[in-house]
Amino acid sequence: MAKQQLAVLITLLAFLGPAACQQQGLHICFNGWLKVPPLLSYLLCPPGSRTTNPPPSPSPNPAPPSGAGLSYDYYNNNGSSSYCPSAESLVKDAVKKAIDMDPGVGAGLIRLFFHDCFVRGCDASVLLNTTTSKDSPTDTEREGPPNKNSLRGFEVIDAAKAAIEATCPGTVSCADIVAFAARDASSLLSYGKINMKMPGGRLDGRVSFANETDQLPGPFSSLAQLQSSFREKGLSSDEMVTLSGAHSIGKAHCGFFSDRLPPNPSTMDYAFATELEVKCQGNEANMVHQDYQTAYVLDNKFYQNVRANKVLFDSDDVLKTVREVKQNAEYPEIWERKFEKAMENLGRIVDVKSRREGEIRETCWRVNGAGY
Ligand code: HEM
Structure with a gap:
């Protein structure tokens, strides 16, 4: 886009952005899913303008999801209509x-x-x-x-x-x-x-x-956005970090991390980034494994990758500053037990x-x- 057009767009959005963010149905505040330069992002969705993500509350541990109406062995209850x-x-x-x-x-x-x-x-x-x-x-x-x-x-x-x-x-x-x-x-x-x-x-x-x-955090979300979106669902920051360990399996589109290429050496390992560039070939629709070592094993490698600057998304990289990452990287059993509990809590979110x-x-x- 020509510089002039960009300037016009930014000016326009500066006026329209906050109002537009409050209208239901418009997707421009998409909570970390739109790759927009920081200034544009700020103009579109200044802090506090998001309808779904309130600013973080002072309490680090939210009330956990209620799980109302749920029970173990729900379908094994002989004599009930759910048998x-x-x-x-x-x-x-x-x-x-x-x-x-x-x-x-x-x-x-x-x-x-x-x-x-x-x-x-x-x-x-x-x-x-x-x-x-x-x-x-x-x-x-x-x-x-x-x-x-x-x-x-x-x-x-x-x-x-x-x-x-x-x-x-x-x-x-x-x-x-x-x-x-x-x-x-x-x-x-x-x-x-x-x-x-x-x-x-x-x-x-x-x-x-x-x-x-838009309630789902995205690959361009900040740490505060990640924490806030989980807290809104009754899940703690530790549970957010724990569940992100699922990024030790599966694939991702290059478009969700191409903003990090070519890499900034302080946030992405150079050799890792070079391989990503080869695999992506500038095509946002190409896909790569999230874990470059054990792509199909659900394990604590994700945290080792975070510490080694070998993760894909901005939203993965920002976890580096969170204390639990070191523990999860060093003690797989601790992370496994926390993952079990956090997945169960995720399943207890009932509207x-x-x-x-x-x-x-x-x-x-x-x-x-x-x-x-
Ligand atoms: C913390 C915020 C999170 C963000 C920002 C995020 C973002 C993403 C993105 C952008 C992708 C790639 C999708 C694609 O390219 O098509 C992805 C993949 C994946 N995510 Fe997350 N995610 C988050 C949390 C989670 C959680 C909590 C879980 C599960 C407990 C999870 C499990 C996965 C898995 C398994 C994949 C690979 C899917 C596949 O191969 O089909 N993610 N995530």
Whole structure:
């Protein structure tokens, strides 16, 4: 863009930015998902203008997610209407089959769970292709910037759901399937070192909005933004750092870190960056492994990579200053136990309103009664 045009744009945005940020439906404040120069970012979304991210509160430890309505062994309660004792093993079978064919899908399933629970609580709103809600736009969460052309694993959820429906129709929610699948993928990709408890009893929501995905932190988020977005969901800074360890598996698009290339030696290892440049070839759509050493193993390597300046995103790099990174890097068992607990807490995020209007979907990608 010519310098003059840029100047005009900046001037215009200086006037429009703050107001626009407060209007629902506009995506310009996308919380760390838009790669914009710092000045432009400030003009577009000055501190305090974001509707979804309040400034950090003084309390470091928020009230944890309630998990209202959830319990362990939810589908094993003989005599209850939710009885479906094979539910969890059918999910595990579907996840194992998928990971045997492509371990990368396991990474996709873990991320799907994170992106579901962060928006409207764990209600499978992330799976919807469309809804019948009159106030729901055609764009569901799947179309939001953090998810579009990025989330994967939907077919594994559909396969598990089909197997469960054939055994216990109308009993097991898609939201629970997403949570169980993330638990099983974590266990398989960590070679049995991570085994979390995961309560069941979630309900499936009936609405889904692309613009609400701005609650998810992005690769250009600052440490304060990361901490604030997790705190808003009832998760502590330590849990945010703990869960970021999932960046020891899976892949990322070059567009999410190309702003860091060529590298600043104080924030990215030179040889690591050179390899990234070769793999990306200037194409933002190319993808690379997040962990350059053990790409398919869920382990504490992420923290070693953070300390060695060998991570992809700005949002990974900013964790360097957090105390827990050193401990997680040095003591894998401590991180594994914390990861189990934090994933369970993530699964306890329940939006009370969404739950009140919730259902057990027949098909995971559409609400009941959609008719197509
Ligand atoms: C702390 C804030 C976080 C940010 C800013 C962030 C950002 C990202 C981005 C930009 C990608 C690459 C997506 C793509 O290129 O298509 C990614 C991938 C991934 N993230 Fe995160 N993430 C965060 C936290 C988490 C958490 C809490 C989890 C899970 C507990 C997670 C699990 C993953 C996984 C497994 C992948 C690889 C997905 C795949 O290969 O399909 N992330 N993340």
